[in-house]
Amino acid sequence: MTRLNWGLIGGGEASQIGPAHRLGARLDGHFDLVAGALDHRPDAGRRFARELGIDEVRAYGDWREMLAGERERDDRVDLVTVATPNATHYEITRAFLEAGIHVLCEKPMTMNVDDGEHLVRVSRDTGAICAVNYGYSGYALVRQMRAMVTRGDLGRIRVVVAEFSHGHHADAADADNPRVRWRYDPAEAGASAQMADCGIHALHLVSFVTGREVHDLSADFASCIESRVLEDDAMVNFRLDGGTVGRLWTSSVAIGRQHGLTVQVFGEKGGLRWAQEQPNQLFWTPLGGRTQIIERGEAGLSADAERAGRVAIGHAEGMPVAFANIYVDLAEAIAARKAGRTVDPAACLFPTAEDGVRSVAAVHAAVASARDNGAWKDARPPMFKGA
Amino acid sequence: MTRLNWGLIGGGEASQIGPAHRLGARLDGHFDLVAGALDHRPDAGRRFARELGIDEVRAYGDWREMLAGERERDDRVDLVTVATPNATHYEITRAFLEAGIHVLCEKPMTMNVDDGEHLVRVSRDTGAICAVNYGYSGYALVRQMRAMVTRGDLGRIRVVVAEFSHGHHADAADADNPRVRWRYDPAEAGASAQMADCGIHALHLVSFVTGREVHDLSADFASCIESRVLEDDAMVNFRLDGGTVGRLWTSSVAIGRQHGLTVQVFGEKGGLRWAQEQPNQLFWTPLGGRTQIIERGEAGLSADAERAGRVAIGHAEGMPVAFANIYVDLAEAIAARKAGRTVDPAACLFPTAEDGVRSVAAVHAAVASARDNGAWKDARPPMFKGA
Amino acid sequence: MTRLNWGLIGGGEASQIGPAHRLGARLDGHFDLVAGALDHRPDAGRRFARELGIDEVRAYGDWREMLAGERERDDRVDLVTVATPNATHYEITRAFLEAGIHVLCEKPMTMNVDDGEHLVRVSRDTGAICAVNYGYSGYALVRQMRAMVTRGDLGRIRVVVAEFSHGHHADAADADNPRVRWRYDPAEAGASAQMADCGIHALHLVSFVTGREVHDLSADFASCIESRVLEDDAMVNFRLDGGTVGRLWTSSVAIGRQHGLTVQVFGEKGGLRWAQEQPNQLFWTPLGGRTQIIERGEAGLSADAERAGRVAIGHAEGMPVAFANIYVDLAEAIAARKAGRTVDPAACLFPTAEDGVRSVAAVHAAVASARDNGAWKDARPPMFKGA
Amino acid sequence: MTRLNWGLIGGGEASQIGPAHRLGARLDGHFDLVAGALDHRPDAGRRFARELGIDEVRAYGDWREMLAGERERDDRVDLVTVATPNATHYEITRAFLEAGIHVLCEKPMTMNVDDGEHLVRVSRDTGAICAVNYGYSGYALVRQMRAMVTRGDLGRIRVVVAEFSHGHHADAADADNPRVRWRYDPAEAGASAQMADCGIHALHLVSFVTGREVHDLSADFASCIESRVLEDDAMVNFRLDGGTVGRLWTSSVAIGRQHGLTVQVFGEKGGLRWAQEQPNQLFWTPLGGRTQIIERGEAGLSADAERAGRVAIGHAEGMPVAFANIYVDLAEAIAARKAGRTVDPAACLFPTAEDGVRSVAAVHAAVASARDNGAWKDARPPMFKGA
Secondary structure (H helix, E strand, O other): OOOEEEEEEEOOOOOOHHHHHHHHHHHOOOEEEEEEEOOOOHHHHHHHHHHOOOOHHHEOOOHHHHHHHHHOOOOOOOEEEEEOOHHHHHHHHHHHHHOOOEEEEOOOOOOOHHHHHHHHHHHHHHOOOEEEOOHHHHOHHHHHHHHHHHOOOOOOEEEEEEEEEOOOOOOHHHOOOHHHHHHHOHHHHOOOOHHHHHHHHHHHHHHHHHOOOEEEEEEEEEOOOOOOOOOOEEEEEEEEOOOOEEEEEEEOOOOOOOOEEEEEEEEOOEEEEEEOOOOOEEEEEEOOOOEEEEEOOOOOOOHHHHHHOOOOOOOOOOHHHHHHHHHHHHHHHHHHHHOOOOOOHHHOOOOEHHHHHHHHHHHHHHHHHHHOOOOOEEOOOHHHOOO | OOOEEEEEEEOOOOOOHHHHHHHHHHOOOOEEEEEEEOOOOHHHHHHHHHHOOOOHHHEOOOHHHHHHHHHOOOOOOOEEEEEOOHHHHHHHHHHHHHOOOEEEEOOOOOOOHHHHHHHHHHHHHHOOOEEEOOHHHHOHHHHHHHHHHHOOOOOOEEEEEEEEEOOOOOOHHHOOOHHHHHHHOHHHHOOOOHHHHHHHHHHHHHHHHHOOOEEEEEEEEEOOOOOOOOOOEEEEEEEEOOOOEEEEEEEOOOOOOOOEEEEEEEEOOEEEEEEOOOOOEEEEEEOOOOEEEEEOOOOOOOHHHHHHOOOOOOOOOOHHHHHHHHHHHHHHHHHHHHOOOOOOHHHOOOOEHHHHHHHHHHHHHHHHHHHOOOOOEEOOOHHHOOO | OOOEEEEEEEOOOOOOHHHHHHHHHHHOOOEEEEEEEOOOOHHHHHHHHHHOOOOHHHEOOOHHHHHHHHHOOOOOOOEEEEEOOHHHHHHHHHHHHHOOOEEEEOOOOOOOHHHHHHHHHHHHHHOOOEEEOOHHHHOHHHHHHHHHHHOOOOOOEEEEEEEEEOOOOOOHHHOOOHHHHHHHOHHHHOOOOHHHHHHHHHHHHHHHHHOOOEEEEEEEEEOOOOOOOOOOEEEEEEEEOOOOEEEEEEEOOOOOOOOEEEEEEEEOOEEEEEEOOOOOEEEEEEOOOOEEEEEOOOOOOOHHHHHHOOOOOOOOOOHHHHHHHHHHHHHHHHHHHHOOOOOOHHHOOOOEHHHHHHHHHHHHHHHHHHHOOOOOEEOOOHHHOOO | OOOEEEEEEEOOOOOOHHHHHHHHHHOOOOEEEEEEEOOOOHHHHHHHHHHOOOOHHHEOOOHHHHHHHHHOOOOOOOEEEEEOOHHHHHHHHHHHHHOOOEEEEOOOOOOOHHHHHHHHHHHHHHOOOEEEOOHHHHOHHHHHHHHHHHOOOOOOEEEEEEEEEOOOOOOHHHOOOHHHHHHHOHHHHOOOOHHHHHHHHHHHHHHHHHOOOEEEEEEEEEOOOOOOOOOOEEEEEEEEOOOOEEEEEEEOOOOOOOOEEEEEEEEOOEEEEEEOOOOOEEEEEEOOOOEEEEEOOOOOOOHHHHHHOOOOOOOOOOHHHHHHHHHHHHHHHHHHHHOOOOOOHHHOOOOEHHHHHHHHHHHHHHHHHHHOOOOOEEOOOHHHOOO
């Protein structure tokens, strides 16, 4: 079994996403957490690292110290996960890639398109993998959707409808709570709030499932709580390469929606519906036929979907397994490189810097469109416009 | 018990909507079908009328004959339902209103805004009721939503999200079937297909539930089957009076959706979700609380919602009852007028010509916006712009 | 269109089931309510009858008066619905049958098996139809289940699982409320409470769907509220003719279940699941295949199921339509007899006195078994034991 | 962070349950897999152990070799998981307990009640923990149910209804497949098939949630496929200590049910419903109130339920996390013993040998009752009858 050395940057004691990464990395036993710079307060980070069983000399005070320490070791980390505040992703990711260390970066990968394009180039130049944690793409039935679209079960895709709406920032009385406020403050969050936080996941899923990129878009943003500058509700109409029509609604004021990440794909020959809150069932309706319930774990799933499942049919699997699948894919790709083997690119399902910069570009195009009264904008990063 | 004389125009043997009107009108026993002009083929119409138990002299060959015959009778029809092809609604409705006969007109009420405004004026001038059959507003729990919004349970409404999407016109091989083709042909259907057919219902529900009208909008239309001129998939972003944000998706190529009419309302203090396919449950989430399932028939519903139910809690009710509720409301209003009583306008929940012209105006604004690349357009009929 | 004269006994102003019968009888226009004895208080009954539009001379003070009045008329009632307290069903039904008037009797048809067998014989001797209102058998998709079982889609039926559980009598503080108390008092309710009230419906559905009768059974009863003598929760294991295994749970203390009438049928070649709270979908899983959602109104349903639907696919239908289907079937059978036509018995889907006595016998067998510690008891009426 | 040495017996390459244990043990990083006897074929077991990263000297050929090897080591395994064929559980578990090594044993813990009682005594005498893997009790919302019952939210519990039904052994053509056949063959499976395989889980959940043990029961078994000796469908009526009524249906021929593990609890003051296929929602209905949806991860869950969750509200968690929670609880208990700390028994939620023998006794009582025509049988192990 592949065993690799893993380092974590950010994801300290109070972090929400840190535990999810540790679960995901550990679930299949491919990654040993051997190094970390877990907190912006060096002492807190070192103490928590030791609590997690990290050796004292590899419990670093910050990422620069970690980079300096690790790059010299023979047993240096094979993969670093970057789970720090958004504005720091670019600098940290770039530095580790330049040192030849593979990176899994939290989303959004960068705060602007230029930085994103730069990471694509650094990754290409150094050969270091730059992966981005669009973790929902790790769900078995999301991969089943992708396989069904790819092999043509739906025919040409006409319309894709995505949602990622919750109500967890709906309380006006809570809007000035610092834990919430920064998300809607351009000084801290950048150009976009809800699109950059949630919509970006749905956009990635759309491209992951259809195999097509967002070409252009028109957006309508709203800030439903007076003190907010950035959007807490957004609708984006878009077209994918090849003309597929796209609709995306994302909101953080939709009281009653807990985590409404849903993808519907409608093609000439059938329709698919999947929702993250019931991730072990996929609803498939062939043209002229009845809706069928595809169960995770059933016989005859695509190879990708089958591989992404762990337990028998009828047993629920959830987000920890989805995250773990990203780590499994990374482990395979890293192990192959270490062994000098070539990996079938089709088997590398983890999102890459290319995916990262595309969705950042789409978010920025949505911001521009919303400011321009919904005018349609090109959503592609400059480096892919010739494509 | 109120018993009134009822006439039906259109709704012949092959009609899909005719049986629904007959069920709805008959369910509570207020209306006796005593006259009809049921088919554009006079003989077929007369024969079918007699099959339905209509007296020979009131089994008319066409609506003009019916108008001439009825207006002279002492026991003339109290209400006429117009369920003919869309392009004829205006002329027929106007003629009966001018004769002082109340009308329930199928949607869309008219093919353009001018005609719609004219019907509003005729109705006002003659005192004859001009109702429009937005039948989904008859569901008990839709009325419960309206009551909850009105009495402030949700606080100020921030966002409304509506859907009306199905997949019944998704088959490209069937697109030239005359039964389907006319819907997407401007010569027969007018300026809009899917918006005028389905989206219009959802727009009405939004206004019915929130008590606010559509002010302006931006639309994105798509025709997913090559031979189609009119849209079969549309997304409309809108603002209601007072600034509520609106999103509406409607499609006829969404394979797997059977009749996806859904309304979600998000306010400062809570969120509501209702779907026509499961109409006897309403999902209510107060801010900071758990989602609660409101059951049709439970104790403590609003007076409107309680009155709209017929059978005990836990027993499903469906569209026939919703339609019947429109007829019940009409029966009350008509009986009151005959008796010289005043009706509390708040109790008159049936949609009127005002509602009819507003939604026609919104559909036409959506057409204009879609042609103009999504530019925002005023969605109000001219007669209500001063308001 | 068939139009018949209809009379109602019981179903007065405060009745819960009366409105459901009036809706059901009226929905398709086959029955005109022309006579009634609606209340055990003669004056109240006459007044309410006149409110419902019944002619003064046919607004009777009690059923005997009604029988005397109607039997002499040329335009006498074709069908009488008996919706009186349970203990009176037998006497009233017998009297009208003996007068040659068709009867639709509420369940339970009789308080004991002897009386039930007697009604079977009276109906056979007089030729008058004795139907029993197991109204849930009128749902389109229940009829679809029956058709699928009959034509062999499921192969031999192995196991049937039925439920009819609600929580509406769970409040101990409300147990002495007269509206509730009588149901659990043997002096008023007879030998059984929950089985006779709800379980009996589920037993009928099992036989309706499988085409097999209950042969023997073992029961476990519980009274969860101290003051109750009769059961408020029961489990019955049974065997159908031919050996199919049956399970039935029924409860009135299941807080949270609103009206949990559910039937599951498992055969050699597939399984079906239907629930009254979502009656427009039927879940069908062929052996080795995926679960499919059968929609009411879809193309290709059985003739019975198609005929039982009224509105287009995706539009909900509920209990009023199910009840109406019983009346439609009765109208056809009565009209055929009046016209001297023979009716295909397969088309007569309404439950008859035979069904009525069988389920009464099964309830009494369950009572005997529960008293005898769950010992297995023959569940058949004596008159059918030779069969 | 607690880190313990873990050994696995059984759970080889072809095992279905082995991967679930490895995921569960690894998820939170408390257990390092350091020793194993993974296959009844010694070479295959050793090879697979090394693939999993186990050191060569601790990759054992069988459990006796493993016991001999481990008992002498200073770094010997802290916990052994026994995931071998059922008939071997007793011997292996006893041997490790006698060596003072903690054990997590797969269910059923033993093949008969005597052996089960003996394991209870060995565990008490040696102080070694004997846990049993009723893994579904690890779900966060199952623990929430338990907490709500314990603190009295439901008042006295009246009725508990459990199901564990699937259709994966419904194919008669597959019944002689050795992979399926052994389960229904008393020579290999013992006295019971479906009850011992699935029903036993549901019985444990009932006791886990209510805090009450099964006192007596009546059972009805069926073998729906001719060649089967043991039951593939069973219904058990039971009473818990204190008189709560219980109903349990379990089946392996219920085509369409994937993994229908469901628990409903009805008390004086409310009802709860939870299903393993949608494990992140719990439906709670207070008496006289609306059904509320309790979400895993929401604020205000019981301490046990909160601790059992890993990711934010709205993100699905599944069986791997449930299993992991059993391991977390074991890690805490073992670490406390190693440190000489006392553990609050209320915090030890993992099922123990007492639980194991009680459910084995209930299964055997069900077998006896089914053979005796449903006669009620005492379901308690002799050692607990005085209690």
